[in-house]
Amino acid sequence: MKVLSLRKWLITIIVLTTLLVLTIIFCSFQGSADVNLGDVINIFSNPLSQTWWNTEAIILLKVRLPRILLACIVGGALAVAGVVLQALLRNPLADPYILGVSSGSALGAIIAILLGLNISIGLLPSIPLFGFAGGLLTILFVYHISKIHQKISVQTMLLVGVVTGAILAATIMFITSIAGPDKVHGIIFWLMGNLGSEEYPMLLIVSFYVLTGILILLYHARGLNLLALGEESAAQLGLDVERAKKVAFIGASLITGAAVSVSGLIGFVGILIPHLLRMVIGSDHRLLLPVAGLSGAIYLALADTIGRTLMAPAEIPVGVITAICGGPFFIYLLKRKKYKIGTATI
Amino acid sequence: MLRKSPTSVGNPVGPSVTISRETCLSGVKMDSIYEVENLRFKYDESWVLDGISFRVKEGEILGIIGPNGSGKTTILRILSRVVIPQEGEVRVRGKNLLELRQKEIAQTIGVVPQDAFFPFPITVGEVVLMGRSPWLSGFGFESEADLQIASQAMALTNTLNLSDRLIFELSGGERQRAIIARALAQRPQVMLLDEPTAYLDIGHQIEIYDLVKKLNAENRLTLIIVSHDLNLASEYCDRLILLYEGKIYRMGKPKEVITEENLSRVYQSSVLVEENPVTGAPRVTLLSKLMSGKYREKSMRIHLISGGGSGADLMRKLIIEGYKVTCGVLNIGDADELACNSLGIEVVKEEPFSPISAESFSRNKTTIEKADIVIVERTKFGKGNIRNLEVLFEFPEKPIILLENDNFDYAGGKATQVYEELKSRGAAILGNHSEIIEYLEEVTEVGREKIDSGLYGRWKR
Numbered sequence: 048m049k050v051l052s053l054r055k056w057l058i059t060i061i062v063l064t065t066l067l068v069l070t071i072i073f074c075s076f077q078g079s080a081d082v083n084l085g086d087v088i089n090i091f092s093n094p095l096s097q098t099w100w101n102t103e104a105i106i107l108l109k110v111r112l113p114r115i116l117l118a119c120i121v122g123g124a125l126a127v128a129g130v131v132l133q134a135l136l137r138n139p140l141a142d143p144y145i146l147g148v149s150s151g152s153a154l155g156a157i158i159a160i161l162l163g164l165n166i167s168i169g170l171l172p173s174i175p176l177f178g179f180a181g182g183l184l185t186i187l188f189v190y191h192i193s194k195i196h197q198k199i200s201v202q203t204m205l206l207v208g209v210v211t212g213a214i215l216a217a218t219i220m221f222i223t224s225i226a227g228p229d230k231v232h233g234i235i236f237w238l239m240g241n242l243g244s245e246e247y248p249m250l251l252i253v254s255f256y257v258l259t260g261i262l263i264l265l266y267h268a269r270g271l272n273l274l275a276l277g278e279e280s281a282a283q284l285g286l287d288v289e290r291a292k293k294v295a296f297i298g299a300s301l302i303t304g305a306a307v308s309v310s311g312l313i314g315f316v317g318i319l320i321p322h323l324l325r326m327v328i329g330s331d332h333r334l335l336l337p338v339a340g341l342s343g344a345i346y347l348a349l350a351d352t353i354g355r356t357l358m359a360p361a362e363i364p365v366g367v368i369t370a371i372c373g374g375p376f377f378i379y380l381l382k383r384k385k386y387k388i389g390t391a392t393i
Numbered sequence: 394m395l396r397k398s399p400t401s402v403g404n405p406v407g408p409s410v411t412i413s414r415e416t417c418l419s420g421v422k423m424d425s426i427y428e429v430e431n432l433r434f435k436y437d438e439s440w441v442l443d444g445i446s447f448r449v450k451e452g453e454i455l456g457i458i459g460p461n462g463s464g465k466t467t468i469l470r471i472l473s474r475v476v477i478p479q480e481g482e483v484r485v486r487g488k489n490l491l492e493l494r495q496k497e498i499a500q501t502i503g504v505v506p507q508d509a510f511f512p513f514p515i516t517v518g519e520v521v522l523m524g525r526s527p528w529l530s531g532f533g534f535e536s537e538a539d540l541q542i543a544s545q546a547m548a549l550t551n552t553l554n555l556s557d558r559l560i561f562e563l564s565g566g567e568r569q570r571a572i573i574a575r576a577l578a579q580r581p582q583v584m585l586l587d588e589p590t591a592y593l594d595i596g597h598q599i600e601i602y603d604l605v606k607k608l609n610a611e612n613r614l615t616l617i618i619v620s621h622d623l624n625l626a627s628e629y630c631d632r633l634i635l636l637y638e639g640k641i642y643r644m645g646k647p648k649e650v651i652t653e654e655n656l657s658r659v660y661q662s663s664v665l666v667e668e669n670p671v672t673g674a675p676r677v678t679l680l681s682k683l684m685s686g687k688y689r690e691k692s693m694r695i696h697l698i699s700g701g702g703s704g705a706d707l708m709r710k711l712i713i714e715g716y717k718v719t720c721g722v723l724n725i726g727d728a729d730e731l732a733c734n735s736l737g738i739e740v741v742k743e744e745p746f747s748p749i750s751a752e753s754f755s756r757n758k759t760t761i762e763k764a765d766i767v768i769v770e771r772t773k774f775g776k777g778n779i780r781n782l783e784v785l786f787e788f789p790e791k792p793i794i795l796l797e798n799d800n801f802d803y804a805g806g807k808a809t810q811v812y813e814e815l816k817s818r819g820a821a822i823l824g825n826h827s828e829i830i831e832y833l834e835e836v837t838e839v840g841r842e843k844i845d846s847g848l849y850g851r852w853k854r
């Protein structure tokens with residue numbers, strides 16, 4: 048009988064983490080400016096030494112590395128959120144954006160752009176903060192409306208989330224249509240998804256935030272296994288169903304909100320990675336969740352690197368890369384492995 | 394009452410009773426697993442359950458039957474605390490269900506739903522292992538002991554060879570057994586099954602019920618089964634609860650609960666309850682509603698003369714049409730006599746293999762006296778039963794229907810003589826059962842005189 052053991056879990060996680068580190072290092076070499084190995088080693092061993100603060104170091108540390116790390120955080124967050132929501136909604140089509148949080152974050156950020164609030168509040172830029180506030184409000188709204196007699200109704204939540212997302216998306220379209228030409232560019236650029244805009248303070252906060260969220264969700268991974276069976280069965284197998292639903296919804300939504308606030312709407316990560324991984328490692332969330340996080344990080348870091356190097360100096364939006372590369376590959380795997388979703392064979 | 398995961402495997406699937414018995418409250422009947430008192434429950438407006446009380450004894454198989462909407466599945470959901478009743482109390486091993494934590498409930502009660510749903514590809518082994526969830530905590534991985542328990546559960550349900558297959562790929566029966574294995578892996582003290590054989594063919598149905606019986610006998614597992622299948626329920630359950638309009642209509646052994654009276658009232662249908670010749674358990678046959686409409690209408694009494702199995706078919710048809718039927722004289726053990734017994738028909742009996750005595754002859758006379766009409770089936774008549782025909786001479790005014798008969802005289806010509814005599818006196822001669830039924834209907838409608846005058850409708854001579 049195939050079963051998940053601690054040993055298998057540790058080995059997988061360690062291998063993937065190593066892969067992630069290697070990816071980060073690899074990606075930091077890629078780019079239009081030349082950075083050689085000697086410089087890199089020196090920089091990493093003596094980051095604070097002033098003598099090495101030449102152009103290459105600056106590029107690496109201040110431009111590329113934050114970008115790569117942000118890609119990792121956002122990729123991991125979206126992949127994990129996708130896994131969690133698919134379990135919560137018991138629907139293989141669910142992705143992190145389905146419940147409207149992303150639209151709320153987008154709206155918040157766009158309002159900030161519109162109002163020209165390109166300032167910093169303390170060390171933190173205001174656009175992501177507004178984005179995050181927007182996401183938070185959306186979460187509260189959807190959560191509140193989905194409660195029936197103190198219990199969360201998953202079907203209601205799905206409908207409310209989708210409708211709320213649609214309304215918010217319409218609002219965004221409206222704003223875009225009445226905004227001045229200078230603002231429009233900023234808005235569209237933000238919406239397309241961009242990983243290059245953050246600096247370390249924001250990065251650190253988002254990382255801390257997302258990692259905490261992922262760890263909390265990881266603790267409830269077994270609960271997600273049970274939730275996928277249906278609420279009644281899950282309860283009959285000992286799960287505190289209401290608590291599990293709350294944690295899943297709030298956790299997934301918050302990390303999505305955070306991700307979207309700093310990077311815009313990057314698609315195809317949250318729906319692709321969960322399914323790709325399920326085909327390979329199965330549906331046990333204790334393994335699927337952390338692997339999704341690490342894989343999502345690797346995936347997005349690579350996609351972003353391709354985006355900024357393929358047609359340098361121009362930048363292909365990362366969302367395009369994720370769709371173009373991920374989509375066909377997914378269909379190929381689907382056909383090869385005869386993946387079964389629900390009761391149908393695809 | 395939270396029990397730690399057993400580190401030794403011990404008894405394959407028996408519940409870990411020792412700990413819970415020690416920690417049970419004193420003064421509680423140790424042999425009751427469940428005590429349900431005055432349960433009232435509603436989903437929206439009307440009470441689905443309206444005052445239900447019962448006890449479930451340890452080690453018994455209890456069946457819950459009743460019409461759709463009578464609250465059967467609701468009871469199971471209340472017993473596993475998926476829903477909470479507005480009124481009433483449920484105690485498991487003496488402790489109030491509401492006071493237990495979700496995990497404790499899952500360690501005590503295993504539920505087998507009607508049709509489990511799996512949105513993602515998952516193997517049978519993984520499904521069964523989920524049954525160990527109530528015994529795991531936090532992020533934990535399953536231990537060796539857990540794996541062994543799951544394997545044993547699969548061995549008991551004959552699903553061990555399926556453990557690496559995807560649950561989608563299994564047939565209905567295999568999937569149901571896998572779900573039962575999952576419930577068994579919980580090492581529960583009591584198992585609740587909701588229509589476990591609803592989607593299964595008869596082979597699989599028997600498989601599941603035999604498994605259930607085995608688990609009960611060998612592992613002392615208490616079982617509560619909700620079922621629509623009255624025959625299976627009567628076969629395999631020790632006790633039955635018949636639900637009707639939210640209340641317990643009858644509770645007791647299958648023979649006490651499954652009766653024509655109870656079932657026809659509760660299911661608003663005509664049923665026939667006989668004894669299963671192989672097992673002795675009550676066996677239910679459904680009678681069409683179309684016919685049962687007439688069931689209450691007819692008051693005509695028909696006396697049927699038959700024997701040797703010739704009358705069973707017509708008996709049934711007359712009963713379905715709603716007539717009151719009597720028979721006589723029949724020897725005990727004769728196929729027609731057995732048919733009368735299971736149909737509940739009044740019959741004048743004679744000793745096995747004996748000719749008709751004076752005593753039974755006179756009883757037969759009394760019976761025929763009360764009949765409105767006599768029908769003589771295509772029976773063979775010999776010395777033993779010729780008096781069944783001869784008795785008709787005592788009733789010159791009684792309408793008689795003879796079925797066309799030949800090669801029936803084994804009484805040295807006497808039977809043919811009687812037949813000719815009856816015909817000359819005006820007995821109606823019909824060819825088959827449909828004609829008989831039609832004739833009887835018309836007699837009821839337009840009266841005997843018209844028919845007998847030979848001038849009415851198709852009976853014109």
